[in-house]
Amino acid sequence: MIADITLLRADITKVAADAIVNAANSSLLGGGGVDGAIHRAGGPSLLEECREIRRTRFPDGMPAGDAVATTAGLLPAQWVIHTVGPVWSTRDDRSAVLESAYRRSLEVAGELGAASVVFPAVSAGVYGWPADDAARIAVETVLGSGFDGAVSFALFSDAMLGSFRSALAVQNRKPEGFRAE
Template sequence: MATVEIVQADITRLSVDAVVNAANSALAGGGGVDGAIHRAAGPVLDQECRAIRQTRYRSGLPTGAAVETSAGNLPARWVIHTVGPVWDNSGTQDGLLASCYTNCITVADEIGAHSIAFPTISAGAFGYPLDRATRVAVETCTRARTDIVERIVLVAFNAKAERAYRRAVDAVAG
């Protein structure tokens, strides 16, 4: 079982085997963490994402799925891209959000990544409530079954997100 850590940091600067990109389905780079990862990784990431869109995912990466690329100029070796659900207030997307984490950990196992860093998937532009997004992340990652991954880092983008993660840890442990 992997250890789960919470840090407030810039995910593009972390020294881990794989960083997760909260991507759009076109894998085209965008705002938030997606744009930051694409900018920091450099043009190789865009090239690999275009190749994936032209071959494996011609209609776009489905919500909850995960796919890897190299990491370009990032300290990590790989970027694992996943598309989180857009919040619609129905309360039905938790399973899709959990599948983002589960599928990324599965991909990390497949590529031999011992450490993986996750942003707070869907909690930015996709509108997922922060407390709910962090709870799903903590629950899913603490229960993850993995053969290779030893360290899972949940990266808070600010102090508010870090507090939400810590509350989620307390709730899951309690």
């Protein structure tokens, strides 16, 4: 059972945790948004590890819904868990893929022995997933995961923070904490 869920209005690259989740693209080589910020803050060793993963495990790119870990480089964490969320579609229901991105990230965290994990709002930035639905899927998946540690969501706007608060309220849960960083 999840020990607690904390909502943060924060830059994920500055949040200390055992594992920080990167909303990556399938190349694993950086990009915009959270992915680019994590790669810039993590430094060159993070990029080198991702290049090796691409070379050895995912030569065609990591599929959406999967997750893989690297060390965290210069970030205030031990590991970065890279997950690829789906792009929002009005024609195809890709909710199961978004659920898988959260679930696989927590499975990888468990394999690493991570006791604390910080997520961004996966797929809710440049991938266009509507904030309220992205928050609902994130909260439901994390609460149902069986992960036995602390989970935080580092959110980039007050509006996204509100979406996550609402998603927790629907589950009759209050965040264990809130802080702005």
